[in-house]
Amino acid sequence: MTIIGPQGFRAAGLAAGIKDGERLDLALVVNDGPQHAAAGLFTTNQVKAAPVLWSQQVLAGGALRGVVLNSGGANACTGPEGFQTTHATAEKAAELLGCGAGEIAVCSTGIIGEQLPRAKVLAGLEKAVAGLADTVVAGTAAATAVLTTDSRPKQVQIVDDDGWSVGGFAKGSGMIAPAMATMLVVLTTDAVADAATCEAALRNAVEWTFNRLDIDGGTSTNDTVLLLASGASEVTVSVDELTSTLTAACAALCQELQADAEGATKRVSVSVRGARSDADALTVARTVSQDNLCKTAWFGSDPNWGRIAMAVGRSAAMVDPERLAITINGVAMCRDGVAAGDRHAADLAGPEILVEIDLGVGDGVGGILTTDLSHAYVEENSAYSS
Amino acid sequence: MTIIGPQGFRAAGLAAGIKDGERLDLALVVNDGPQHAAAGLFTTNQVKAAPVLWSQQVLAGGALRGVVLNSGGANACTGPEGFQTTHATAEKAAELLGCGAGEIAVCSTGIIGEQLPRAKVLAGLEKAVAGLADTVVAGTAAATAVLTTDSRPKQVQIVDDDGWSVGGFAKGSGMIAPAMATMLVVLTTDAVADAATCEAALRNAVEWTFNRLDIDGGTSTNDTVLLLASGASEVTVSVDELTSTLTAACAALCQELQADAEGATKRVSVSVRGARSDADALTVARTVSQDNLCKTAWFGSDPNWGRIAMAVGRSAAMVDPERLAITINGVAMCRDGVAAGDRHAADLAGPEILVEIDLGVGDGVGGILTTDLSHAYVEENSAYSS
Numbered sequence: 001m002t003i004i005g006p007q008g009f010r011a012a013g014l015a016a017g018i019k020d021g022e023r024l025d026l027a028l029v030v031n032d033g034p035q036h037a038a039a040g041l042f043t044t045n046q047v048k049a050a051p052v053l054w055s056q057q058v059l060a061g062g063a064l065r066g067v068v069l070n071s072g073g074a075n076a077c078t079g080p081e082g083f084q085t086t087h088a089t090a091e092k093a094a095e096l097l098g099c100g101a102g103e104i105a106v107c108s109t110g111i112i113g114e115q116l117p118r119a120k121v122l123a124g125l126e127k128a129v130a131g132l133a134d135t136v137v138a139g140t141a142a143a144t145a146v147l148t149t150d151s152r153p154k155q156v157q158i159v160d161d162d163g164w165s166v167g168g169f170a171k172g173s174g175m176i177a178p179a180m181a182t183m184l185v186v187l188t189t190d191a192v193a194d195a196a197t198c199e200a201a202l203r204n205a206v207e208w209t210f211n212r213l214d215i216d217g218g219t220s221t222n223d224t225v226l227l228l229a230s231g232a233s234e235v236t237v238s239v240d241e242l243t244s245t246l247t248a249a250c251a252a253l254c255q256e257l258q259a260d261a262e263g264a265t266k267r268v269s270v271s272v273r274g275a276r277s278d279a280d281a282l283t284v285a286r287t288v289s290q291d292n293l294c295k296t297a298w299f300g301s302d303p304n305w306g307r308i309a310m311a312v313g314r315s316a317a318m319v320d321p322e323r324l325a326i327t328i329n330g331v332a333m334c335r336d337g338v339a340a341g342d343r344h345a346a347d348l349a350g351p352e353i354l355v356e357i358d359l360g361v362g363d364g365v366g367g368i369l370t371t372d373l374s375h376a377y378v379e380e381n382s383a384y385s386s
Numbered sequence: 387m388t389i390i391g392p393q394g395f396r397a398a399g400l401a402a403g404i405k406d407g408e409r410l411d412l413a414l415v416v417n418d419g420p421q422h423a424a425a426g427l428f429t430t431n432q433v434k435a436a437p438v439l440w441s442q443q444v445l446a447g448g449a450l451r452g453v454v455l456n457s458g459g460a461n462a463c464t465g466p467e468g469f470q471t472t473h474a475t476a477e478k479a480a481e482l483l484g485c486g487a488g489e490i491a492v493c494s495t496g497i498i499g500e501q502l503p504r505a506k507v508l509a510g511l512e513k514a515v516a517g518l519a520d521t522v523v524a525g526t527a528a529a530t531a532v533l534t535t536d537s538r539p540k541q542v543q544i545v546d547d548d549g550w551s552v553g554g555f556a557k558g559s560g561m562i563a564p565a566m567a568t569m570l571v572v573l574t575t576d577a578v579a580d581a582a583t584c585e586a587a588l589r590n591a592v593e594w595t596f597n598r599l600d601i602d603g604g605t606s607t608n609d610t611v612l613l614l615a616s617g618a619s620e621v622t623v624s625v626d627e628l629t630s631t632l633t634a635a636c637a638a639l640c641q642e643l644q645a646d647a648e649g650a651t652k653r654v655s656v657s658v659r660g661a662r663s664d665a666d667a668l669t670v671a672r673t674v675s676q677d678n679l680c681k682t683a684w685f686g687s688d689p690n691w692g693r694i695a696m697a698v699g700r701s702a703a704m705v706d707p708e709r710l711a712i713t714i715n716g717v718a719m720c721r722d723g724v725a726a727g728d729r730h731a732a733d734l735a736g737p738e739i740l741v742e743i744d745l746g747v748g749d750g751v752g753g754i755l756t757t758d759l760s761h762a763y764v765e766e767n768s769a770y771s772s
Contacts, residue, residue: 044700046698047696047699047705047707047710047723076692076696077692077695077707077710077723077724079708079722079724112693112696113691113695113719113720113724113729221695296767299764300767300768302768304498305498305499306460306462306497306498307498309498310433310462310498312432312433313432314430314432315432319433324463334499337463337465339463339500373764374764375764377682378682378685378759378763381679381682381686382682382683382686
C-alpha cells in the first residue's frame with residue numbers, strides 16, 4: 001500500500017530540520033527504471049510556487065528520475081531566491097543520483113512567503129539518497145514527510161490482474177479546491193507507458209477524482225500531481241487501461257483527503273443531475289460545496305435544505321426554481337421548488353451526508369466531495385502561522 | 387434616527403405570533419404623501435421568495451403607499467400557497483389603508499421553505515394599521531420587527547441642509563453577499579422626487595454601499611432595498627443630490643450590518659488598486675473576502691498574507707505574481723510578490739483590519755467590506771433551523 005509497491009521504485013523520508021524538532025520534512029522518490037516516463041498536473045492559481053514553476057519546465061521533457069518533496073515551507077512568493085533554492089535542490093539530487101537536473105521534480109508545502117533553509121534541504125538530500133529503500137517503511141516515511149496539518153499519511157496501491165500496479169501518496173487537508181490538481185500527490189506505476197500515455201491517463205483520472213474534491217475553495221499555490229512510470233513489470237498498457245487503474249488509485253486517495261480534511265466531522269457528497277449541461281451541474285455542486293451556510297448546517301446535522309436552495313439559486317448555472325428537487329440522505333426535502341415533507345425525517349447524525357440535487361432542466365450531471373465547516377476548522381486555521 | 391424621520395411617514399412594529407412568544411415579527415411602513423414615488427432593488431438569486439416576486443411587479447408601477455415586512459419566515463420555496471399569502475397580505479393592507487394592492491410591497495425574512503401562518507399575518511396587520519405612528523418608538527418597533535439573528539436594530543437618518551432628509555432601517559447578519567441588494571432595507575425621504583429619480587439614485591447608492599458588503603457569500607432569496615419618497619418637504623432634488631444623501635444613509639447602514647454580522651469579531655475592509663479594470667479589482671476583493679482561510683486568519687489576528695496571495699492568485703482577475711503588493715493595517719507584508727519584512731510587525735489585535743492589495747497592472751480600484759470567520763459564526767449557523 002505504498003509508493004514503492006510498483007516495481008522499480010525506492011523512497012526515503014527523514015527529518016532535515018526544516019520543521020522544528022524531529023518531525024519528518026523531506027521526502028525522495030526515485031524511479032530506477034528501466035523506463036522513466038512521467039506526467040504532471042499543476043495548480044491553476046496564477047501565483048505559483050517556485051517548485052511548481054520548476055517542475056512544469058521539467059515535465060515538458062516527459063521524463064523523471066526522481067522527485068524531492070518537503071513540508072515546512074511552500075516556497076511560494078519567495079522570488080528569485082526561492083527559485084534558486086528549488087534549482088539547487090534539483091541539481092543536488094541529480095548529482096547524487098547521477099542524472100540531469102532536468103529529470104528531477106520538486107514539490108514544497110507549508111507556509112507561503114517564507115524562504116526555505118537551503119543548506120538544511122541540501123544536507124537532508126544526501127541523507128535521503130543514502131537511505132533510499134524499496135520497503136514499506138521507506139515508502140511510508142516519504143508519505144509522512146510531506147504532511148502539514150494532515151493527521152495521517154495517505155497511501156494507496158491498486159494491483160491490476162495483468163501483473164502491474166499503481167502506487168501513490170497524497171498530502172492535503174486545507175487550501176483544497178481543485179482547478180487542475182489540488183495538493184501534493186505522487187503516483188508510481190511499473191506499467192510500460194510512454195510520457196504521452198502517462199499524461200493522457202493522468203488528466204483523465206484527475207478530472208474525475210481530485211478535480212471533484214473541494215474542502216474550502218482554496219486552490220493552493222503549490223498543487224501538484226505527478227505520475228512516474230518505471231516499465232519494470234514489462235506489461236504495456238493503453239491509455240484506457242492506465243486511466244482505469246489510476247482513477248481507482250486517485251479516488252482512494254481522494255477519500256483519504258476528504259476524511260482527513262481540516263476539522264471535518266462530516267464527509268459530504270453533493271451530486272447534481274438534471275442540469276442544462278455537465279458544466280452547469282458541476283457549477284451547482286461546487287457552489288453548494290463552498291457555501292458556509294450549507295457547511296455549518298451539515299456540521300450541526302441540520303437538514304436545512306433552504307440554504308441549499310439558496311446556494312443553487314445564486315450559482316451561475318441555469319436554474320428553474322419550480323423544478324428544483326433536493327434529497328438528503330435519501331429523504332426528499334424539496335420537490336418542484338417547495339417543501340416535500342417534514343425536513344426532520346432526514347437523519348444527518350452520522351458522518352456521511354449525501355445531498356442529491358435535481359435541477360429538472362436537462363441531462364447534465366456532476367458532483368463534488370466536500371466536508372462540513374466546524375469549530376475545529378476555525379480553530380486550526382486561526383492559529384496556523386502565528 | 388428612524389424610518390419616520392423624514393416628513394410624511396408613519397410606522398408600526400408588533401408581535402403577530404409568527405415567531406414564538408412575544409417577539410416583534412411584523413412591521414408596517416406607510417407613506418402619507420403627498421407623493422408616493424418609490425423604487426426597489428431585489429436579489430439576483432434565481433430562487434426568489436414570493437414577496438420578492440410580488441414586490442418586483444408592484445415596483446414596476448413606481449409608486450408605493452406602504453410596505454409590510456415580517457420576520458419568522460422567508461416565504462421562499464413555498465410555491466403557489468406562499469405567493470397567495472403574500473398577495474393576501476398586500477390585499478389586506480390595501481383594504482385597511484384605502485389604496486390598491488398594487489401600491490403595497492411585501493418583504494419577508496427567516497427560514498426558507500416553510501409556509502407563513504397567513505391568518506396570524508393578516509390579524510397582525512389590522513393591529514399594525516391601528517398602531518401606526520410617526521414616533522421614534524414606532525419607527526424603532528418597525529426596525530426591530532424585521533430582525534432575525536441580528537442583535538440590534540439598524541437605523542439611520544441623514545438630514546440635508548436644504549430641508550429634506552433620508553431615513554431608513556436595515557436587517558441582515560448572515561446570508562449576505564450582494565449582487566443587487568443584500569438584505570431587507572427600507573429607506574424613506576421627504577424630498578420631492580419622481581420614480582425615475584428614485585430608481586436612478588437608489589441604484590447609484592446601492593452599487594457603492596450594499597453591493598460592496600460581503601459577509602459570507604450567501605446572496606439570499608429575499609434581498610430587497612426599497613425607497614419611498616413622500617415629497618412632504620416640498621424640496622425638489624436631482625438624481626445627484628438624492629444619490630449623495632442616499633449613499634451616506636446606505637453607507638451608515640452597511641457599517642451597522644458589518645458590525646452586527648453573525649459571529650464577527652473583526653470588521654475587515656479589503657481594498658484593491660492597480661487592477662486591469664475596476665471589475666477585476668472587485669473580483670479580487672470579493673475572492674479574498676470570501677476565502678475561509680483568509681477569514682479564519684483574521685479571526686486569529688494572524689498576518690498570514692500568503693493566504694491573501696493565494697486567494698488573489700485563484701481569482702478570475704488578471705494577476706502578475708511579480709507585481710503583487712499586500713499591506714495589512716498600514717504595514718507592508720508583500721512587495722513585488724515576495725515578503726516585504728517581518729509579518730509580525732502588523733498588529734491585528736484590534737477589531738478593525740484594513741487589507742490593501744496593489745496588483746500593479748493597471749488603474750482599476752474596488753473594495754469590499756467583510757468580516758472574519760469565527761467560532762460564533764459556526765455555532766450560530768449550525769443550530770439555526772433545528
